[in-house]
Amino acid sequence: MCGIICSLRAGCQGDTDNIHGEPARPDDTFRDLSERLKVVNAARGPDAQGSHHIHIQGICQCESGGAQASSPSEACGLDVEFFASELRLRGDTPIVQPHQQGGDVFCWNGEVFEGLDVNVDENDGVKLFQSIRSLSTMDDLPSLLGKIEGPYAFVYYHAEFRRLYFARDPLGRRSLLIHKPSVSNPHFLLASVSIGNDQVCIMEELSTEVIFCLDIGRLCESNEIVQNFDSCLTCIPRYGDQQSLPFAKLSRVNTALPPDAPPSVLSLDSTILPRDLAIAVNHLIEHLDRSVMLRVQNIPRRTSLEKGQAHVAVLFSGGIDSTILAFLAHKHVPRDEPIDLLNVAFENPRKIQLQTDGNIGAISKREKKRQLKASERNAAVKESTSYMVPDRVTGLQEVGELRRLCHGRTWNFVEVDVPYEESQAARAAVEATMFPGRTVMDLSLAMALYFASKGVGKIRASAVSDDSRPYTSPARVLLNGLGSDELLGGYGRHRTAYITRGWQGVIDELQLELDRIPTRNLGRDDRVISSSGKETRHPFLSLTVVSFLAGLPVHLKLDPRLELGVGDKMLLRLAARKVGLLEASVRKKRAMQFGSHSARMEAGDGERRGDLMIRAASEQ
Template structure:
């Protein structure tokens, strides 16, 4: 994980884009740049560096007619901070060779050979730098899988290339020059709603190229920026590139009245469904392995501390990921008449795995508990949850923090302890008092920007406090012996993507009710199309503000391709009840690996499961698309 910035502004005494008077626009730009560096440095606490490139030329403005020595200078600055999650030592970015400059914020998991002691950014820079022509860049990127955002300056052509991966798993924001703010900015995270820069998410539609030579020759950066910027397609018809674009959802309709799966018992499944279950386990297992292996281990003095954590609600998605992070690859090797079993654990068995579970003190929910339960969880369901918690040996807690995700989390960690022998599971209870929520509101709004809806805030708050990992642990659910605990893990596994790919939302059932299987197919395609524009950039900005990195095993492009290609009735069956038909394939996989309780968990949205949503009575009626106040309104 890194924080990267690229800034471009003009130094010219006659064009008027930027003057050099102390305290004028140039000074304001420098102040803005420093604030951006502070925000982006938080993403990479292990190393920071910067590099300047100045492109000089004759001024194209009116001054050229009177003074042939008049010059305009394009001032490029590259800044990067580094969170070391690859290689033997921190790598100071930006990478630079022969005038080329590269800022990399990403992870290469497939398509480029990177040894455990190597850095993927260094290897990728070498690959790009050795290209015979920059026209080959889409071919190179189309063969690698992993989340990324990057900026690359090609000195020979004076062109700047920048992009995010096709799913948009890493944040990259862009400020386009305007008359009032005539400079160009790219940054992993902004400083919030600020008049000095209008940041927006960079599109994932292609690889962008800014022609700086053309821009320098034009009369003003703001006036000619759009004509100097092009978008290069990620793929061509000449070669199949496995990771150049998102796969399309299988459009084949199921046979008339496909058989109903009335049980999650893997022993009685139809053949095609049983094969799909095995393949899903294999794909997810490999995806998790790639995301937890080769993390630089801590010195011996810090042995026994977690390197990997799971954002853990106790639901099926996070539980499956936790189980797969623990499990081992097993294989049988045959040599003559002898057989050997090979076991290789993804996370070493002597290393704990942290399960980060967040709960908010929600005054509105507490008021409901006092005055009645109108609009909240039905009383019978609440009683059922609390009774189940007591039955499983979970001690009674203050109702302020016994939120739905805490109840299911405490239940599910016990299932993991029963079936994952020898592993220490640190169930980290992150309790957020209302006052702490209020104090964090302004900084979280700044970090998540340009996300700015009420729903953005609810989700961002849950991720912000969960990923911080500061709470308490108890080593059995029946114990009152708490200890303060702060997670040391810098790699966080996130179950995002399973609902979109496997049909876990209520709208998939609605689509079936109104338009049959074709409606479900259309809805799944819509889900896949909008993944790059929804949560991922915001989530990356929020979690990485703690110097940590989130990884999404369900959103490996290999896993996405596999699931998109399956027939719709293999993935879900909206004819069946909740807890069975939604995400049916994943439920069957969970049951097969032994996660009996997790396999029947029902969907809970994070903001409702943690009680981060609608913290005050006035917010209960506010919709998710209602805008948060702007700076001007505040």
């Protein structure tokens, strides 16, 4: 995990006016912006930070002695700075970015799990840099990227042709934001995370559909940076077929309709499954198990980390997704290491009021007085139970099942309790980090991930004990169950699609889910979680797992004819059942923001839709 920045400044050094005859933005304004960006991006990689400057010579067209000169000049051209921070999670040797060789510069924020031969003691960024430099032509870059699987965002400067290449992986599992030059802000920026909603840099998510190439040499020679930027920026397709380039693009959902009356599984306890379904269950377990293995093995040990401390944690709600990931991680993490289960709960005044006072507007005055007295008498009780949110209840239940099944493993159930005042104090920082996400739902989810990823909470002495001790998770790799609902039909809208449009409606909805995965959650989640110097990994969103699940006939993944807790994500439920997770297999879907009570904190928030834009914390 890294934080990366690439900045490009237009115009001549020392100019007092820009090409539009307007006063130039003072250097200290841009320097302040640059330093602020470095601070927030350095938080993603606390192990090391480095920067590298280059000046690309341009044609000077400054006025001199009343005449305009056009000649090469060291003072004119473009200043380009590369910055990268490093969270060391690959290889035995400390790495300081940016990578540099022969004038080429490479900033890498990613992990290669498949498709590139990287030994345990090697760093994947170093290996990939060597692979890119060994290409006979940069036209082969899409082919190289199409053969590697893993989350990534990168910036690569090719010195010979003075071109800048940058991209995210096809799923967008790593954040990269872009600011294009404008008249008021004539600089170009790429950054893993921004400083928030600031007029000095209007940043947006970089598209995952293509690989971008900026012809800096041509841009430099034009001396019209703002006007010519778009013409110097080209989009390179992620071409290739599934056989030769398996990770170039997202797979398409299988469009085959099931038979008129596909066989139905009457219950998850069915001992005999249709043959195709039984095979699919086995293959899902195999694919998911391998995906988890690749994401938890060979995590470097820090010298300051004592033996027996956790290196892997799971964002844990007690639901089926996080539980099966925890179970599979148990198979591949050394038995002498604990696995931390991060379970977050918010003190939510609106929820507490509803639980303790009921619907005040619909009860008598006598009943109001009785409830008020009861509320005052039970203030201490209310304080102790305010964190018993739905995800805390199911989390405590599910860790018991893991302890029964996974002998010899220490499971640290980390209770991350967030007081209301603390969540509100952090709101401005969360809003800035999740930007350009700005909806009510963005904030609710970002709040939950922000505090969960910090891993600051407590663990109980035993499952039945009220005694607890403070605990901060040292794990830097966090497993996240995101993707299972989109791929396996876990949302209520999949059932609605079946009711209104039959199996074809479900297929169409699943394709829509897959199409919008890159734009909905992943960039925001990466920015928020990584702000704590942690890295989130998504086993369900391995492109290998995505390809397998997308290719399955729809009726093997879900059955909307069956009740909730059975038909939704049916294939995953059967897989959980097969490995012994009986309790987890029947848990119903519950959104993180509602399970943790991070949503709708205020009295007036009950009716606010998730897609509404938030008011900034400063406006509250």
